[in-house]
Amino acid sequence: MNPVLTFLLFLTVRVASVFIVKTFYVPDEYWQSLEVAHKLVFGYGYLTWEWLEGIRSYIYPVIIAGLYKILALIHLDLVEYLVISPRFLQALLSSYADYRFYIWTGKKKWSIFLLLITFFWFYCGSRTLANTFETALSTIALSYFPWDKRDKTSYLWFVGTCCYIRPTAAIVWLPLCLNHLLSTKLSKTELILKRFVPIGLIIFSIGIAIDSYFYGKLILTPWEFIKFNYLLGIGSFYGTHPWHWYFLTGLPSILGVNYLPFLIGVIQTIRNKEMYIIRKQLLITIFITLITYSIFQHKEFRFILILLPLCLYISVDTLVRWSYKASKWAVWVVAIILLIGNAIPNYYLSLVHQRGTLEVMPFLAEISKVYTDEVNSRANILFLMPCHSTPYYSHIHQNVTLRFLTCNPNIHMKQNYIDEAELFYRAPDRWLRSHIPSYPKTAMPTHVVLFDSLESKISDFLTNYYLIDRIHHTDYADERVGNYVLVFERKNLNTPGDNIFNKEAEETDDQEAF
Template structure:
């Protein structure tokens, strides 16, 4: 199959995901990339505690900031392009990594099919997540790995991946040992002239970049490990049992592709001498899952770099099976895999948790156009779980915005509660303590919240009128709801009119009087 055609097909699918995926996944997609890049370029934005403490590297945000700077110089920095172009950049990198996967697997048809259809990769492949970048770099590095022969080109993307996400080293440690064992070159020479040299060059450049932008000498991979692993700060944001990656995490990410992966495992174990690469990949997958399982805080996206390894094992087994399978079996298998991926990809990309993305254009219009009775611009308060929406990167207006923070207990305080927890424990008490109600113009001009909170703060919202109600999810949860609501503060003169609108009509009063419950 023509390689240019293959890359074009892959690129078309990844670019399509930019426009199809219109839902919210995790805060890091915005707060650890776009928001940082926006502040670097335009001077305003919000840096979370990770950036204050220095556990994040500026390397990825700087790529996006470069795009933003070009747009600003050309006076093309519209919100639409600020949101769209970083996703196109990531989708293009993802497409290249998918192409390299196809080349790595020997240009097999199953490889092209299986790299294009996974629901999770379609859902996250164009998102500006460090995990997505890590998965792409891992795939590229694997495609250059010297499975049969010599070469160290893979060390560059592998080293960059490890610098950006130190947990990536768990994948590359067993693979590097495999390389050293198989290589005909001197182990000492390989380590000193390749591993160490490339590692030091990548680390040196990364440290220089981070030191400049953090304003102090800093090694972000060390800070990352210190806070997330040694101090276990991640558990503040949730914990899961040790077996979660084996029983829930990886099977969910693979989806229906779990079935061919299990088949690949069985074939590799039964005929290990014929599946040398798959055997080494399975060892790497197992070791990685075991190490990651020791950390309390677990997320689906943390195993996304294992996706290319799992897909290779599946491709290897299915390609050999195809030689003896009937045409009917081949088409049925492909159809089941396709259908099993399309359904969750469609639902999660277009329906589930779409509220925050639909919300931002409405807030953008408010930020651009709203003026109160004193000609003051909008002042927006988010009464939601912290980081429930994108922020300045999706509004691109320097208006006042405030949200409930959720910084972890960095100072080891007793009985610590973050701001969001304190608010949800007693919403009205928090509002009375933190939001001035006199004069009325001191109130936020707009309040954004989930509908599940509306009844609990009814007295506070008496000063507001409902402006927008945006569909979000099918079911209410503890702190989220079915819809996101935007309230606008009543202007002078509107209050009396609004209150008159709320008074019962004469017909309503007569109906109440005639109701037998009042007789």
């Protein structure tokens, strides 16, 4: 297939995902990238505790900040563009990674097919997650890796960048780099001293320079990342899973129906190691990574996104070898099963599940703009939801007053520590009485955003508000995350344009006046 057309095909699908994927996945997509970039360029935004403690690198947010700055200079820094343009940028990088995967797998049609239909990559491929950035860089590195024993080292530039931004990437790449050293025809000492060390020093020097500039002090963010998340065990604050979770739940879930050809490939490789040399190296890397990741208590699907290209390579190679002997109808049946098996979770996760907390943001942005332009005041929005349930200033782009329930971990090791969100959910009314002023009414938030599961628990507080919007969020509600996102506006605002978003309030006031 023509290389340009192949790349354009990948680009078309990744750009399409920018518009199709309309759901919330994890907070880091916004709070560790867009929010940081917004603060760098526009001077306001929220920095989470990770940025205050210096465990995150500025490299990825700075790239987005550069895009924001360009938009600001040409006066196109509209909230819609600020939200969508970084996703276009990530989609472009992911498309190139797709193309490099296609080259790596020998330009096979199955590689195009699996890349385009794999639901988890479609779901994440255009998201502004450091994990997506990491996976794209790692895929490119895999395509330049010297599988043919020619001692190419260009892959090290991508590996070094990956490991600086996400130090856990070293777990994936250490086995592969060791394999390179063991199989090299060059002097191992020469390869280490002339290639590995210089490239690593250059990348880490650039990374340290960027981070030290923005943090205002000399800092090595990869070390801070490791210290807080693993040596101090801060990561476990955000949830724990059993040691086998990645093997029995994590990897099968992100592969979905693609797990079947992957599993067949694993069995074939174990039975005939000498026949599948590259597969064997990849399988060893996957196993070592999963074992190492399993030691850590806090586990997430996105943490093993970096393993997706390795697994897909095994799946592609398995399908390619099988299809040589299979009948045409069998190939079509398998292709249709894979397509449908990926399409169903893709549709649900991309368009339905956890959509409300994203869909509410344009409405809040409009509220903020109207208050600034027409009411000549500032909106004051209170998010009574589990912390980081929505994006923040990057999706509103108005310097209004926002407040959410924080959930900072116990980084200073205080005794009997309870984070703010937990305190709120233990006694919502008590927290509201002690933290939200009730007199005068103008001191109260102009708007409150919450899940419907909380509504009945703070009914007294909400007597001061009208419901102005109700947005479906998920079919799987729990005690804190409800089926719907609700937006309330304060009654009897003592400003021009009172209750401008609430027709019900206006009708009630007209009837009382009559």
